[in-house]
C-alpha cells in the first residue's frame with residue numbers, strides 16, 4: 001500500500017509542469033477561426049497560474065468568446081493556491097482549493113487597453129463572472145466537471161501526462177473538440193493510434209523535435225537531481241520536457257498541405273522488411289513518389305500527414321503491429337520492430353503508410 005502511494009505521488013509530480021504563454025500563443029494562433037462564439041474549457045487549470053486561462057481571458061474579446069471556464073484540481077502534491085488565503089486553509093501541507101471560474105465578460109478596468117490578469121479576483125468583480133468552490137476535488141472525471149465539459153465547445157489545456165489515455169477517451173466519449181498537449185509517445189498507445197488512423201485525432205503545428213520548455217513548480221524542484229534547467233527573467237524554473245506535441249481534432253490548414261516528393265523508388269535504396277511486406281523509408285523527404293505499396297516511415301510523418309494523400313495502415317512495433325500481421329523477426333519476437341536482411345533491427349519505430357491513388 002505504501003509503495004502504491006509513493007508511486008501515485010511520483011506520477012502526480014510528473015504532472016506538475018506548467019505551459020509557457022509563448023508556446024500557447026505559437027500554437028493557438030493557427031486555430032483562431034475556431035474560437036468565435038464558443039465556450040472554452042480549461043479543465044486542468046488553476047486560473048491563478050495557468051497560462052491557458054490567461055491566454056483566453058486576455059483574448060476573450062478579440063476572439064469573440066461566449067464563455068471561458070477553468071477548473072482547478074486539489075490533488076497537486078506541490079503547492080497550495082491563493083484561494084487558501086481567502087478560504088482559510090491553514091493546514092501544514094498546503095493543498096489547492098478546488099474551484100471553478102466562469103468568465104462571460106472581460107472588461108479593461110483601468111482603460112489602458114490591457115487586461116490585468118495579475119489577480120483573477122478583478123475578473124470576478126464583474127457580476128457576470130463567477131468564482132465558486134467545487135463540491136468535489138476538481139478531477140476532470142468527476143460528475144460536476146463532466147457537466148462543465150458537456151457545456152463546453154472546445155477543451156484546451158495541457159492535461160496530466162499520467163492520465164492522458166483517460167483524458168482523451170473522455171473527450172471522444174463526449175464528442176468534444178479539443179487542442180491539448182501530450183507526449184509524442186502517446187502515438188503508440190493502443191488507445192490513441194486507432195483514433196489517429198481513423199482521422200479522429202491529429203497532431204498540431206509544433207514540430208516533433210525539441211520538446212517544450214515548461215515551468216516547473218519550485219517545491220518540486222531539486223537542482224541536484226535536475227540535469228539541465230534555466231531560470232527565466234521572472235525567476236521561474238524552466239525545464240525542457242522532451243516529446244511534447246499538440247493533439248487536436250480541430251481542422252487546420254497544415255493538414256491539407258501536400259508533401260513535395262521527388263525521389264524515385266529503387267530496391268537498392270529502399271530495403272524491404274523481412275517480417276512484413278513493406279519498404280523502409282528513413283526520412284520523410286525520401287518517401288518515393290512512385291511507390292504504391294506499404295512504406296514504414298518515422299513517427300514524424302504524422303506532423304506532415306495529409307489524409308487526402310496518404311492512408312495510415314498501422315504501427316510497426318508493439319502490440320498493434322500484431323494486428324496488421326507483422327511476423328516474428330530474427331529475434332523471434334513480434335513486439336519489437338521490423339528487421340532487415342535477417343540481422344539488422346530497424347533502429348526506430350515506424351508508422352506504416354500507403355499513398356492514396
Ligand SMILES: C[S@@+](CC[C@H](N)C(=O)[O-])C[C@H]1O[C@@H](n2cnc3c(N)ncnc32)[C@H](O)[C@@H]1O
Pocket residue numbers: 015016017018019043044045046049050051052072073075076138139140141157158159160161163
Ligand atoms: C502538466 S500540468 C499542466 C497544468 C496547466 N494545464 C498548464 O498547462 O500549465 C497538469 C495539471 O493537471 C492537474 N491534474 C492532475 N490530475 C488531475 C485530474 N485528475 N483532474 C484534473 N486535473 C488534474 C495537475 O495538478 C496539474 O496542474
